[in-house]
Amino acid sequence: MHLSTHLAARALTDRVGAERSAWQGAVRLYWPKFQVDANPYEHKYWTPNRLLEDDEALIDELRRWLGSVSAASVPENPALGWMRAARRKALAESGDIPDWVQEYIETTDAELRGLREERDDLKEDLAAALTDVAAMREQYALVSQYSTKPAAEDGQSAAPSDADVSALTVAEAYEHAKAEIGDDLIFLPSADVSIKKFSEYKDPGKLHKALLDVANAGRRWGDGTLGKPFGEFFTDLGYGYSAKNPAVRDRRHKRHYEVKYKDNLVVMEPHLKVDESTGPDQCLRIYWYLDEIDKVIVIGHVGRHLPD
Known part of the structure; x- marks a missing residue:
């Protein structure tokens, strides 16, 4: 967003209140x-x-x-x-x-x-x-x-169980994960778009857990407590992981890996291989960009394998 547009939007919000902006x-x-x-x-x-x-x-x-x-x-x-x-x-x-x-x-x-x-x-x-x-x-x-979750003993909302999540649709599992993750990850609009094209995925529970695991890795990386490379961390959890992807340097496929972040085009190269099913809608991948300055993982795609 241009600075002038941002300032105008902020002025409108200050004038009419967040509810009416x-x-x-x-x-x-x-x-x-x-x-x-x-x-x-x-x-x-x-x-x-x-x-x-x-x-x-x-x-x-x-x-x-x-x-x-x-x-x-x-x-x-x-x-x-x-x-x-x-x-x-x-x-x-x-x-x-x-x-x-x-x-x-x-x-x-x-x-x-x-x-x-x-x-x-x-x-x-x-x-x-x-x-x-x-x-x-x-x-x-x-x-x-955001369906109502049972209250935990400490008064906080309890996370849904694996059985609860498995009964949800892919979109609902994705939204539940985003709500639980909060600020530990940044989800770009392109990720929201990609999940809508992945509605036939067979295991919403696995998708939900994978996002929480990426958030856990991102949080530990951000505060310096990860203690190991991303590859080793995800391998210990049973995932495949690639830090590099030659496809992002191929002029035929590079555009699929480019996303807009902070008004700049960045490239999603690291990605999590959640499973290896052969169907195009069953082979779940999570692609992201590493913001080395703010120390946060920026999710740009959740869904099928991108072209390579």
């Missing part, structure tokens, strides 16, 4: 008459993950939202209203309109005004309903990703 690639739709004390769910919010899942979702939903809310709001062309009023005035002045017709016209006009007022009320109700639906979907997605 948008950050880390998110998008929020602010309706007219937005106030800093507004209910945040009244102003639609697209999370970075939702945008990564489908880059057309934002445009499609904006069309549906704005179209449904504005379709009934188009006012009558002023020229048509003027022509209708002029014709009515001319007829009234000519004396050719019977009383019962004049009464009918006045009654119809009153009903039309009532219908327009009702339309405006329904338009507001529609906007509120669409906002409520979006809010409930966001909350449901959050609950689905």
